[in-house]
Amino acid sequence: MLKKVMRQVKHHRQFILFIGLMLVFRSAVADWNHVPSGSMLPTIVQGDRILVNKLAYDLRLPFTHVSLMKLADPERGDIITFDSAKADKKLVKRIIGLPGDTLAMRNNRLYFNGAALNYRAEPQALADNAGQAAFSVWQETLPGKPHAIRLNDQPSRLANFGPVTVPEGHYLALGDNRDASADSRVIGFVPREEITGKAHRVAFSNDPEHYYWFRSERWLLPI
Numbered sequence: 001m002l003k004k005v006m007r008q009v010k011h012h013r014q015f016i017l018f019i020g021l022m023l024v025f026r027s028a029v030a031d032w033n034h035v036p037s038g039s040m041l042p043t044i045v046q047g048d049r050i051l052v053n054k055l056a057y058d059l060r061l062p063f064t065h066v067s068l069m070k071l072a073d074p075e076r077g078d079i080i081t082f083d084s085a086k087a088d089k090k091l092v093k094r095i096i097g098l099p100g101d102t103l104a105m106r107n108n109r110l111y112f113n114g115a116a117l118n119y120r121a122e123p124q125a126l127a128d129n130a131g132q133a134a135f136s137v138w139q140e141t142l143p144g145k146p147h148a149i150r151l152n153d154q155p156s157r158l159a160n161f162g163p164v165t166v167p168e169g170h171y172l173a174l175g176d177n178r179d180a181s182a183d184s185r186v187i188g189f190v191p192r193e194e195i196t197g198k199a200h201r202v203a204f205s206n207d208p209e210h211y212y213w214f215r216s217e218r219w220l221l222p223i
Helices: 002-011 011-030
Strands: 032-033 048-051 058-060 067-070 081-086 089-097 102-106 109-112 119-127 136-138 149-152 161-165 171-176 195-207
Touching: 032 195, 081 171
Parallel strands: none
Antiparallel strands: 032 048, 048 195, 058 067, 081 089, 081 195, 089 171, 102 109, 102 161, 119 136, 136 149
């Protein structure tokens, strides 16, 4: 039996090597992640497959969180992927607070080190598919990277927090869909060692509400 297995391994060694190298590549260099929820609307939508740079911050030992070399630190505005111990799953959120930053939120408006961020309404006010929850889209002028956020007309219980100061070695991360995201307001600060990469582009997208039809307008869309 063992000899038979070894013959098969030898016969298919090139294919096995290819699969092994692909797994190492996806673990340590780059990967794509499916986005099943709407917590990052309007930036990332359900059905997106996002490209993740695993070398953005660390060179890691494949299949582990062990950092072999620190390459950079996350920056404000980065969209990160991280393996959350609190949530017990991989999450995609936006870095809002760096170590030492003091942040607060009042009625969905962020205060950064004591000063309120500026917001500009986008020409978009829609309803969800059930026609029940109206929302609006705003541009939030986060220092370093302005970006779009989505707010429900009726704020959720997550619309207020703080002030809190981000501890050393941790980050405060929020979803762009502020009233529907289980982020640092629910799971707490994100430890540096849990961060696995930086999302920078939509690889491709399938619309789950239209038989997973390909969304051509989101092909290689920067985020």
